[in-house]
Amino acid sequence: MFTSNDVEKLALEIEESIENVLLDIDKMARINSRKVHSAFIKNGVSDTHFVSTSGYGYDDRGREVLDCVFADVFKSEAALVRHFMLSGTHALTVSLFGILRPNDVMLSLAGKPYDTLDAVIGLSSKGSGSLRDFGVIYSEVALDSDGRLDFVTIENELRKQPKMAYLQRSRGYDTRPSIMIDEIEKVAVLIKKISPNTIFFVDNCYGEFVEEKEPCEVGADLIAGSLIKNAGGSFAESGGYIAGRKDLVEMCAQRLTAPGLGSEVGASLGQNKSLFRGIYFAPSITANAAKTAVFAAAMFEKLGFETSPSWNDKRTDIVQQIYLKSAKNLCAFCEGIQAMSAIDSFVTPTPAYMPGYTSDVIMAAGAFVSGSSIELSADAPLREPYCVYMQGGIIYDNAVLGVMEAAKRVLS
Ligand SMILES: *Cc1c(COP(=O)(O)O)cnc(C)c1O
Numbered sequence: 361m362f363t364s365n366d367v368e369k370l371a372l373e374i375e376e377s378i379e380n381v382l383l384d385i386d387k388m389a390r391i392n393s394r395k396v397h398s399a400f401i402k403n404g405v406s407d408t409h410f411v412s413t414s415g416y417g418y419d420d421r422g423r424e425v426l427d428c429v430f431a432d433v434f435k436s437e438a439a440l441v442r443h444f445m446l447s448g449t450h451a452l453t454v455s456l457f458g459i460l461r462p463n464d465v466m467l468s469l470a471g472k473p474y475d476t477l478d479a480v481i482g483l484s485s486k487g488s489g490s491l492r493d494f495g496v497i498y499s500e501v502a503l504d505s506d507g508r509l510d511f512v513t514i515e516n517e518l519r520k521q522p523k524m525a526y527l528q529r530s531r532g533y534d535t536r537p538s539i540m541i542d543e544i545e546k547v548a549v550l551i552k553k554i555s556p557n558t559i560f561f562v563d564n565c566y567g568e569f570v571e572e573k574e575p576c577e578v579g580a581d582l583i584a585g586s587l588i589k590n591a592g593g594s595f596a597e598s599g600g601y602i603a604g605r606k607d608l609v610e611m612c613a614q615r616l617t618a619p620g621l622g623s624e625v626g627a628s629l630g631q632n633k634s635l636f637r638g639i640y641f642a643p644s645i646t647a648n649a650a651k652t653a654v655f656a657a658a659m660f661e662k663l664g665f666e667t668s669p670s671w672n673d674k675r676t677d678i679v680q681q682i683y684l685k686s687a688k689n690l691c692a693f694c695e696g697i698q699a700m701s702a703i704d705s706f707v708t709p710t711p712a713y714m715p716g717y718t719s720d721v722i723m724a725a726g727a728f729v730s731g732s733s734i735e736l737s738a739d740a741p742l743r744e745p746y747c748v749y750m751q752g753g754i755i756y757d758n759a760v761l762g763v764m765e766a767a768k769r770v771l772s
Contacts, residue, residue, distance in 0.1 A: 362662075362663055362771060363771055363772070364767075364768035364769070364771040364772040366771075367659075367764050367767045367768045367771065368764070370659065370662055370663075370767075371655075371659065371760065371764055373662075374655065374658045374659055374662060375655070377658065378654055378655060378658050378671055378672075381654050381671065381672055382651050382654065385647045385650050385651050385654070386647060388569070388570070388571070388572060388643075388647065388650075389569070389643050389644045389646070389647035391572055391643075392569040392572070392642075392643035392646075393643040393644055395433055395643070396429075396433050396639060396640055396642065396643060397640075398432075399428075399429045399432035399433050400429060400636075400640065402432060403425050403428045403429050403432065404425075405425060405429065405636060408421065408422075409421055409422035409425050409426070409632060409636065410422060410632050410633035410636070411632075412627075412628055412629060412630040412631075412632070413627045413628050413629075414627045414629065415627055416625050416627065417625055417626045417627030417628060418624065418625065420626070420627065420628050420632075422628055422632035422633075422636075423441075423442075423626065423628050423632065426441050426632060426635055426636060426639075427439045427440060427441055427623070429636070429639060430591075430601055430603055430639065431603055433574075433639065434574045434576050434577075434583065434603040435573075435574060435576050435577040436576040436583070436603040436604045436605070436609075437604070437605055437606040437609070438603070438604070438605070438606040438609040438610070439601060439602065439603035439604075439609060440601065440602045440603070440609050440612055440613050440616065440623055441587075441599065441600075441601040441635060442599060442600065442601075442616065442626055443587075443596070443597065443598050443599040443628070443629070443631035443635065444598075444599070444626060445587075445599055445600030445601070445602075445616065446598065446599075446600070447586055447588070447600060448563075448565045448584070448585060448586030448589065448600060449474075449476040449477065449480070450600055451584040451585060451586065451600030451601060451602055452477065452480070452563055452584050453480050454584075454600075454602065454612050454615050454616045455561060455582060455584045455602050455612050456480065456481075456491060456496075456524075456561075457491070457494075457615050458608075458611045458612035458613075458614065458615035458616070459523070459524060459559060459561070459582070459608060459611055459612070460491060460494075460496045460523060460524060461496075461523075462494060462495030462496065463495055463496075463497065464496055464497065464522075464523035464524065465496075465497045465498075465499060465520070465522035465523055465524070466481070466491065466496060466497070466498050466499075466522065466523065466524045466526055467499050467500065467501070467517055467518075467522040467524065467525050467526065467558075468498070468499070468500035468501070468526045468527075468528075469500075469501050469509060469514055469525055469526065469527045469547060470501075470503060470509060470527055470528055470536070470539060471500060471501070471502050471503045471534075471536070472500060473526065473528050473532075473563065474528060474532040474533070474563065474565070475532075475533065475717075481496075481498045482496075482498070483498070499517070499522070501513045501514050501517055503536055507535065507536035507537055508536075508537070509539065509543060509547065511546070511550065514547070514550065515550060515554060518550065518551060518554040518555045518558065519554060519555070521555045521557065521558065522555070522558055523558065523559060524558065524559045524560075524561055525547070525551055525555075525558050525559070525560050525561070526561050526562075526563070527539065527544065527547060527560070527561070527562050527563070527580075528562075528563040528565075529544065529562055529563060529564055529565075529566075529567040529575065529676060529677065530563070530565055530566035530567050530676070530677035530679055531677070531679055531681070532565070532566075532679070533739075533749055535668070535681070535745075535747065537668070537669070538567070538669075538675070538676045538677045538679065539676065540571070540674060540676045541571045541572075541573050541574075541575070541578055541676060542578075544562060544575050544578055544579075544580065545578035545579060547560070547579075548560055548578055548579025548580060549579065551579070552579065559581045559582060559608065560579065560580050560581045560582070561580070561581065561582045561583070561584075561604075562575040562580040562582070562583045563583075563584060563585075564583040564584060564585040565584075565585045565586050565589055566585075566589055566590060566677040566678050566679055566733075566751065567585070567590070567676055567677045568585060568589075568590035568591045568642065568646065569590055569591075569642055569643040569646040569647070570590075570646060570650055570675055570676050570677055570678060571675075571676055576603060576604055580604065581604050581605050581608060582602065582603070582604030582605060582608045582609070582612075583602070583603050583604055584600065584601065584602045584603075585600065585601055586599075586600050587599035587600055587601060587635065587638060588729055588731060588732040588733065588734065589678075589732075589733055589734050590642055590645070590646045590649070590678065590734055591638070591639060591642050592635070592638040592639075592642065592729075592732075592734065593637065593638035593639060593640065593641035593642035593645045593646075593734070594638065594641065594645050594728065594729065594732065594734050594735060594754045595634045595635075595637040595638035595641060596631075596634055596635050596638040596729070597631065597634055597729055598631075598729075599631070599635060609623075610622055610623065645734060645754050646678065646734070648753050648754055648755055648756040648759065649678040649734060649736075649751065649752050649753045649754070649759075650675060650678055651753070651756045652736065652752070652753030652756055652759040652760060652763065653675070653678055653679070653680035653750065653751065653753075654671050654672075654675075655671075655756075655759075655760050655763055656680050656682065656750055656763045656766075657669065657670055657671035657680055657682070658671035659763055659764070659767050660682045660684075660767065663767060663770070663771065665682055665683055665684060665685065666682075666683040667680065667681060667682050667683070668680075668681040668683075669681075678734075678751045678752065679749055679750075679751045680749070680750045680751065681747050681748070681749055681750075682747065682748050682750065683745050683746065683747050684740075684746045684747065684748055684770065685746055686746055687711075687742050687746060689746065689770050690722060690740045690742060690746050690748055691709075691710075691711065691722055692766070692769040692770045692772075693724075693738060693740075693748050693766045693769065693770055694709045694722045694723065694724035694738050694739070694740065694748070694766075695708060695709060695724070695766075695769055696724075696762065696763075696764075696765035696766030696767070696768060696769040696770070697724040697736060697737070697738045697750070697762045697763075697765070697766050698724040698725070698726060699765055699769075700758075700761045700762035700764075700765040700766075701724070701725070701726020701727070701736065701762065702726060702758065703726040703727055703728060704725075704726035705726060707726070709722050709723055709724045710722065711742050717741055718741075718743075719741045719742050719743040720741070720742045721739060721740065721741050721742070722739065722740055722742060723737070723738070723739040724737060724738045724739070725737040725738075725739075732752070733751050733752050734751075734752045734754060735752045735753070735754050736750075736751075736752045736753040736754075736759045736762050737750070737751060737752050738750040738751075738766075750763075
């Protein structure tokens with residue numbers, strides 16, 4: 361049995377044993393950083409693009425070039441990057457309402473999507489302007505008993521030619537495995553074969569820059585994500601992005617602003633520079649988060665806890681699940697993460713009611729950008745199997761201190 365006094369020594373051993381995995385993450389960061397770097401050069405990013413616009417924001421050159429940079433980075437025809445897309449949920453909502461029309465079918469391929477989409481789809485409430493209120497039909501293919509994509513049922517459902525096939529890459533706050541890029545490619549091939557007019561839309565939240573390729577490179581028609589996660593590189597103060605086929609991105613722009621206005625309005629209000637800087641840093645910041653997750657998995661496996669993914673598993677997102685066995689351990693873990701945050705270290709997280717959850721939830725987060733989960737954060741519903749979801753870490757050297765403090769408090 362280990363005690364909290366063993367954590368420092370264990371950390372040194374672990375860093376040695378995970379060395380090769382960390383090295384692979386560095387290599388990935390190099391590949392993805394160069395992708396971003398060359399997009400900057402290709403598009404001639406200039407300090408004049410950091411100039412702020414106000415009012416309507418017509419002809420905001422920085423905004424237009426930023427869209428081109430994202431389009432190139434994600435190997436897509438077009439992109440829409442806005443500080444006034446308020447979150448990942450908003451970017452996904454804009455995409456769904458931008459594309460889907462009454463009587464269209466949205467088919468979710470990996471079971472029920474992320475919790476915040478319940479109300480968007482209309483699963484949880486009526487009359488608040490959900491897709492269902494507008495006559496969009498939702499259906500889903502459940503995951504198989506291992507939590508994997510059920511390709512047989514997916515193929516059968518695709519024969520009905522749904523308007524959209526929806527896939528969430530990251531596990532989010534589910535217990536299923538995240539969906540790797542090569543599986544996303546298999547889905548894309550199947551869609552093109554069975555139902556080529558179906559629009560393949562991927563929720564890319566938490567997935568950006570963890571692998572070498574992004575969903576549009578393997579056949580997704582559209583992706584969306586949050587800028588206070590990976591793609592904002594911790595510099596974006598707020599925002600979301602959508603990327604993909606040009607016609608689809610423009611439909612989303614029409615919905616985001618107003619029909620007829622599309623992507624041509626929207627003052628940047630001084631945000632362009634942090635969005636450029638964010639995407640520039642995003643691959644290496646994401647690598648720090650991935651390394652922190654690997655360290656945490658290795659540490660807690662050593663301490664006898666189950667994790668998912670395991671420290672040496674292939675990853676496609678930055679989310680780390682640790683099964684902590686008790687409510688007491690969950691609270692101790694979150695207290696440790698909070699106590700070692702640069703911001704709000706003095707706060708004690710306590711479990712509390714959260715709308716949309718059936719049990720109390722505890723959250724630890726001390727971040728430069730409020731609610732940013734590319735910065736080290738952890739949260740957990742207080743119920744079986746007492747699993748904490750940890751993600752982020754913008755500087756590996758400091759983020760491991762949070763993980764170590766979490767380990768110490770769990771052991772004491
Ligand atoms: C975070 C997340 C969202 C929603 O993003 P918010 O910014 O929290 O609204 C959607 N899907 C997945 C997989 C996510 O991780």
